[in-house]
Amino acid sequence: MVRLQTDAATSRRMSNQARLATHPELAVRSVLRELGHSYRVNVLSMPGSPDVANRSRGWALFVHGCFWHHHRGCGRATIPGRNRAFWLSKFKRNARRDAEKIRSIQALGYDVLVVWECQTVSRESLRTRLNAWFTARESSVANLVGLQASRNHAPQRLRNGMTGYEQGSTRA
Numbered sequence: 001m002v003r004l005q006t007d008a009a010t011s012r013r014m015s016n017q018a019r020l021a022t023h024p025e026l027a028v029r030s031v032l033r034e035l036g037h038s039y040r041v042n043v044l045s046m047p048g049s050p051d052v053a054n055r056s057r058g059w060a061l062f063v064h065g066c067f068w069h070h071h072r073g074c075g076r077a078t079i080p081g082r083n084r085a086f087w088l089s090k091f092k093r094n095a096r097r098d099a100e101k102i103r104s105i106q107a108l109g110y111d112v113l114v115v116w117e118c119q120t121v122s123r124e125s126l127r128t129r130l131n132a133w134f135t136a137r138e139s140s141v142a143n144l145v146g147l148q149a150s151r152n153h154a155p156q157r158l159r160n161g162m163t164g165y166e167q168g169s170t171r172a
């Protein structure tokens with residue numbers, strides 16, 4: 001009986017983890033590994049459960065499908081002809097929810113990047129983009145740390161600085 005309960009608990013836990021990664025998510029993870037960044041996936045302990053994140057390094061990534069998250073100006077972000085009003089309101093809701101997730105993570109002081117599905121097609125340009133983002137935020141963090149050391153700013157100041165920086169970089 002105890003054994004059965006354990007098995008049930010185990011399988012329930014496994015089914016919670018069983019959300020299969022999409023191809024764009026796998027592409028992003030693979031490039032992150034190549035660039036030497038460690039990460040966790042589907043980080044439920046952070047608001048909005050980002051697809052990939054590293055809490056101690058202070059960053060989070062969302063990998064968005066262009067259709068479902070309605071990537072503005074993207075050829076993949078089509079609006080189905082049937083039930084057009086339904087789809088428009090659905091996309092609007094999704095976009096609002098996405099923006100809320102990003103804001104709530106930024107409010108905790110994390111840098112947030114949205115990677116769109118269409119940006120994962122070319123591994124080379126995905127690599128360039130991710131590398132540029134990490135390089136920029138590392139030098140920004142380094143500058144802020146230097147500033148903090150010389151002027152003795154409170155840690156909160158550093159967090160705010162990082163938030164300001166990432167707001168500019170989340171516009172995909």
Ligand SMILES: [Zn+2]
Pocket residue numbers: 066071074075076077116117118119
């Ligand atoms: Zn797109």
